[in-house]
Amino acid sequence: MVTIDNSVPIEITIDDLRLQSPRKDKLAQIFRELEFKSLVDKFSEHAELSKKDYRLILKLEELRSLIKTIRKKGMVCLDTETTSKDYLMAELVGISFCVEPGIAYYLPLGHIYNGVNPQIDIGDALGLLKDILCDDRVEKIGQNIKYDAEVLARYGIHLKGMTFDTMVASYVIDPTLRQHNLDYLAQHYLSYKMLSYEEVTGHNKDKGLGAVDMDKAKEYSCEDAEITLLLKSILEEKLKTTDNYTLFQDLEMRLIPVIMDMEMTGIRIDVDFFKAMSEAFADELSSIEGRIIDLAGEEFNINSPQQLGYILFEKLKLPWKKKTRKKTGYSTDVEVLTELAVQHEVPNLLLRFRTISKLKSTYLDALVNMVNPLTGRIHTSYNQTVTATGRLSSSNPNLQNIPIRTEEGREIRKGFIADEGHLLLSADYSQIELRVFAHYSEDPVLLQAFESGEDIHTRTGAEVFDLDPRMVTPEMRRMAKMINFGIIYGMGPIKLAKELGIPKKVAQAYLDNYYERYKGVKDLKEEILSRVRQNGYVTTLLKRRRYLPNINSDNGNLRAEAERAAINTPIQGTAADLIKMAMINIAERLRRENLSTKMLLQVHDELVFEVPQEELNSATRLIKDEMEGVYPLNIPLKVDINWGNNWGEAH
DNA sequence: AGACTCACG
DNA sequence: ACGTACGTGAGTCTC
Numbered sequence: 048m049v050t051i052d053n054s055v056p057i058e059i060t061i062d063d064l065r066l067q068s069p070r071k072d073k074l075a076q077i078f079r080e081l082e083f084k085s086l087v088d089k090f091s092e093h094a095e096l097s098k099k100d101y102r103l104i105l106k107l108e109e110l111r112s113l114i115k116t117i118r119k120k121g122m123v124c125l126d127t128e129t130t131s132k133d134y135l136m137a138e139l140v141g142i143s144f145c146v147e148p149g150i151a152y153y154l155p156l157g158h159i160y161n162g163v164n165p166q167i168d169i170g171d172a173l174g175l176l177k178d179i180l181c182d183d184r185v186e187k188i189g190q191n192i193k194y195d196a197e198v199l200a201r202y203g204i205h206l207k208g209m210t211f212d213t214m215v216a217s218y219v220i221d222p223t224l225r226q227h228n229l230d231y232l233a234q235h236y237l238s239y240k241m242l243s244y245e246e247v248t249g250h251n252k253d254k255g256l257g258a259v260d261m262d263k264a265k266e267y268s269c270e271d272a273e274i275t276l277l278l279k280s281i282l283e284e285k286l287k288t289t290d291n292y293t294l295f296q297d298l299e300m301r302l303i304p305v306i307m308d309m310e311m312t313g314i315r316i317d318v319d320f321f322k323a324m325s326e327a328f329a330d331e332l333s334s335i336e337g338r339i340i341d342l343a344g345e346e347f348n349i350n351s352p353q354q355l356g357y358i359l360f361e362k363l364k365l366p367w368k369k370k371t372r373k374k375t376g377y378s379t380d381v382e383v384l385t386e387l388a389v390q391h392e393v394p395n396l397l398l399r400f401r402t403i404s405k406l407k408s409t410y411l412d413a414l415v416n417m418v419n420p421l422t423g424r425i426h427t428s429y430n431q432t433v434t435a436t437g438r439l440s441s442s443n444p445n446l447q448n449i450p451i452r453t454e455e456g457r458e459i460r461k462g463f464i465a466d467e468g469h470l471l472l473s474a475d476y477s478q479i480e481l482r483v484f485a486h487y488s489e490d491p492v493l494l495q496a497f498e499s500g501e502d503i504h505t506r507t508g509a510e511v512f513d514l515d516p517r518m519v520t521p522e523m524r525r526m527a528k529m530i531n532f533g534i535i536y537g538m539g540p541i542k543l544a545k546e547l548g549i550p551k552k553v554a555q556a557y558l559d560n561y562y563e564r565y566k567g568v569k570d571l572k573e574e575i576l577s578r579v580r581q582n583g584y585v586t587t588l589l590k591r592r593r594y595l596p597n598i599n600s601d602n603g604n605l606r607a608e609a610e611r612a613a614i615n616t617p618i619q620g621t622a623a624d625l626i627k628m629a630m631i632n633i634a635e636r637l638r639r640e641n642l643s644t645k646m647l648l649q650v651h652d653e654l655v656f657e658v659p660q661e662e663l664n665s666a667t668r669l670i671k672d673e674m675e676g677v678y679p680l681n682i683p684l685k686v687d688i689n690w691g692n693n694w695g696e697a698h
Numbered sequence: 699a700g701a702c703t704c705a706c707g
Numbered sequence: 708a709c710g711t712a713c714g715t716g717a718g719t720c721t722c
Binding site: 355541 | 714717718
């Protein structure tokens with residue numbers, strides 16, 4: 048039942064709406080959320096927010112007194128206001144502080160408008176604040192505190208004692224919550240609607256908070272700090288009830304400064320190399336384009352899937368294989384084009400065009416534009432609160448999807464270079480997900496294969512095709528590799544048949560063979576599924592949770608999706624737990640042993656370092672030991688290390 | 699803003 | 708009848 052306003056309740060059952068299954072499930076979910084929300088609205092209390100004793104700090108004396116209060120409390124919730132969301136460009140506009148609900152302080156530092164009150168000089172203010180900000184005995188609480196710490200670091204303030212990030216806490220409690228931003232969390236956990244940025248800045252939106260009257264900015268900023276503090280106590284309790292406090296405190300919070308250093312260090316690229324490669328690609332693209340348009344007999348935009356569909360399937364009358372996902376047109380993806388390439392030259396040229404065009408625009412041109420003028424390096428952002436499984440993600444630019452699978456793509460990695468006197472070192476976990484899988488399954492054949500250092504795909508080939516490992520051909524190994532990954536992802540016989548180009552029945556036989564030989568795998572899958580059906584969530588090695596509300600859905604498709612995610616998440620998520628732990632330990636040891644080696648990148652199962660040449664031996668040993676020994680499992684973890692002058696050579 | 703395509707683990 | 712393997716981010720086109 049859904050009630051709108053306080054008027055007559057309208058009773059609608061979902062079945063009245065005659066919707067298709069997937070939509071029906073989605074709607075059911077929205078209905079559940081609405082009902083839940085109205086309950087929260089009814090019962091939640093937020094009396095403390097009505098006090099709103101927010102004070103401006105304009106005099107040195109006031110700041111000194113605030114600092115005393117903070118030191119006495121040993122804790123402060125803070126929020127910086129800046130001119131940009133990008134920490135590399137952001138300039139400080141002000142900082143708000145809150146040590147107890149109801150009272151907060153706003154320290155304006157960069158407000159510029161006609162008739163502005165005199166503010167404390169930013170150098171003087173930071174000089175005084177350093178005492179508490181750089182002291183880890185004073186706990187710092189914040190929402191996405193990595194950002195504040197990065198901005199402050201650019202002002203020479205190295206924030207210490209970051210113990211509670213509400214965004215990260217929310218993510219640990221439920222990684223698939225819609226959003227983890229402050230507005231959403233305030234609404235979700237406190238039923239409180241925050242002042243919006245637009246409301247505060249009004250028509251000055253583009254000029255930023257610095258152009259806003261500081262009394263108004265105070266209301267906005269202090270509210271952020273206060274709400275964050277209120278959220279902290281709620282989230283702290285939740286972390287304990289979900290048995291996730293250790294994961295939060297000892298892993299995710301300790302990872303923040305590590306990630307921060309990686310982002311701020313950045314990685315050097317060879318701009319001239321990228322520019323030259325881009326020009327070569329531009330030439331090739333225009334030549335391919337000319338030939339395609341010649342063969343098509345008319346001008347059209349090759350980058351438009353719509354126009355391309357018309358040319359291929361209506362003008363040239365090539366047989367179309369499938370429609371696009373939303374059925375808005377013909378699919379022209381790589382799978383379709385590869386099939387068509389045997390009977391016509393245009394699809395063949397298109398494949399080449401697509402590859403080159405992708406590499407040029409997404410990597411070569413984009414990366415050159417993202418070199419920071421001050422550092423001369425590329426600085427990515429690692430997001431710690433995005434993925435459903437516990438992995439990091441990388442953006443602006445994404446450095447976790449730099450090409451490697453094709454020859455031209457691999458070339459791009461040569462443009463990521465080490466600084467003078469340094470080498471790039473790459474350390475990657477070998478087969479980490481399969482090893483984690485072996486660990487959980489305790490399957491004797493899998494355990495033995497990893498214990499003895501056998502090639503795991505060859506071993507699987509030997510099992511599935513019932514041969515001596517020495518008789519497994521490269522083709523068989525390729526198929527076995529596909530099966531191994533397919534198992535982790537929950538692939539069915541239809542997809543396997545398609546991928547391997549074999550009849551469905553044969554694919555089914557391979558899978559049957561697999562489960563027959565690896566008994567532990569079948570048991571593990573069943574155990575995971577029975578647990579998730581009961582609990583509604585799956586967990587990783589470090590107790591990270593992922594809820595799967597569709598696991599008992601009436602809709603078969605949604606249920607199957609949830610089941611595959613349930614199988615995959617403990618594997619992918621445990622691998623993520625392990626590498627995060629290793630990152631913390633490596634950073635700690637590099638510092639303790641006074642090495643200048645810098646961790647630069649994380650690519651899910653790989654870490655990239657910039658190593659002074661003379662540290663190569665000690666760094667290699669340290670990194671390998673920490674990664675392989677991060678957490679004893681039922682199988683050994685193996686790390687491959689390579690180095691060179693660039694990322695291409697380090698692979 | 700959504701759709702399509704494609705880069706990675 | 709149709710789709711059918713997990714997890715991401717970005718460039719481009721289209722509306």
